Amino acid sequence: MRTAFILAATLTVSACATTQQNTQLEDALETTGSIEIINQQALSYLAEDAKISIRGKGYRWTEGPVWIAEQNYLLFSDIPNNTVIKYQPNQGTSVYLAQSGASGLYEGDYGQGANGLLLNDEGQLVLLQQGDRRVAIMDAPLTSPKSEFITLASHYQEKRLNSPNDAVYHSDGSLYFTDPPYGLNAGMDDQRKEIDYQGIYRLSSDGEVSLLDESVNFPNGIALSLDETTLYVAVSDDAHPRWLAYDLNADGSIENKRMFYNAKALIGVEGEQGLPDGMVVHSSGNIFASGPGGVWLFSPKGEVLAKIRTGRLTANCTLSADEQTLFITAHDTLLSVPLL
Template sequence: MPAELYDIRDDRFKKLIHGNAGMDTLSTGGRWTEGPAYFPAGRYLIWSDIPNDRIMRWDEMNGAVSVFEQPCRNHNGHTVDALGRMIACEHRGRCISRYEFDGSRTVLANSYDGKKLNSPNDVTVKSDGSIWFSDPSYGIDSDYEGDAAPMEQDGRHVYRIDPDGTITRVIDDMRQPNGLAFSPDESALFVADTGRTHFPDCDPVIRRYPLAADGRSVGQGENFVTCDTGLFDGFRFDTKGNIWSSAGDGVHCFAPDGTLLGKILIDEVVANLCFGGAKRNRLFICSTTSLRAIYVNARGAG
């Protein structure tokens, strides 16, 4: 297997990769690519190009790349709910929105406690239909990825939207909560903290929060893994509980016990990733200016 593509730290990683599966570059020309989400019914992928204020679309059938929406209110993270609808984090919209089957847009959350959200960043949907999202300040820090504006919340937190529309703050002990995902059994919520961009003393970690018995709140969090190159941003679980995370030098893969198994090395900073394809065994990677993909010997959870 090509030495320049993989950094193997544990023999278990060899079973999660294909030595003859090279990296594909599917699209270039972005400024800061983010928020990939795969739509199995249409066999296409969408992702954000935040500073260019556009959502891009890649067609799995013919490889065509097109603009899905522009302007798009500086979307960042995306996910797909159980009905196949797109859930979006909007920096400039300062909200979580949902794209309906008829193409209309529904705002699901744009405030908490009567004050505007900062700039929702990443989002995940739990099996009970609740939507959990992070709300750091990147979209209001400048005009590059949104609209510069004062923060109305008392910090940067994680929230839950219930199916009835109720919005609850679930995590308030992070500096800049960013990527987030549930473990495959939904026993814990994992959240990346990119607070080092604003607070030099903040460790670049993914934190683990155990879910309460009711599945609607979390217990005390703990640092789970620390990034050795750059920052963790978006990440996903595979069905075996391994974490595949973005980092400064590519994609880092961690075992369920937190051991760094290995890295997929990329010559750009990786912001986010997701699993897709007919077998959910293709990793789609947003790496600064480009969208890349590689087949792995793992299937995405969820």
């Protein structure tokens, strides 16, 4: 998320100190924020009195949560600290992987760690690495993490990507991802920026990178509808925050770009801090999407059903395997909300 660069310079809590603190927080169940029900349909998924619990805090900027169902834990990124953090229910948090996204692959690259995290069909950890400016697989089992990676995508037409941010897998094995400039030291003005635009891309199962849309300023979170006919993209544009939708064709191309939800009217409104960012699709087809004020619950048609008001800038979210818990990465914290 774009705001991370403003915040990263002001917070310097070490990961080791955070681990001890977060284990204590697990028992304390500190809470924050509130639930706003906008449409009664939301009550099928979210109670109005649901508590937003703090599961960890003291990070610099949290992002990219992914639930590891087989081992029953969550992984999430602390981007400026270049680490991936592990959260285990009833045990708290610990450092899972150091040098998660800035491994020194190229001399002079920025020190930003991994952003988005996800699993491929083989259960391997895939990382959107801001510092290394690539999409990569961790070359180690989940149970024995190492800062060793295999590159999946790092260039388009022989030019280095900006800083891959978020991604989603299609059932055919292709990967859709966004490539804003947030991982570059000077953002849009960085002299190391090789691609003029900020693309939305498709990485095919045979390794080919194709450009889908080069017209979106600051594409960020990305998700697929349950039937894989619609691609959703969050746009973290300060001047025009919004969510877009595209029709997804059988050949992997996109068309019929349209507004899913326009958040421009919320610019500068008290309590609506933050921009559209990461999202996750529920088995109902509804979408939990981080944005101004916290996490929004959308219907597939773009109707706002509820808002989970976190009280802080909010970057991303994901669901546990049983969909009974929504995990939220918000500024320097990891939050959770029980679902129905």
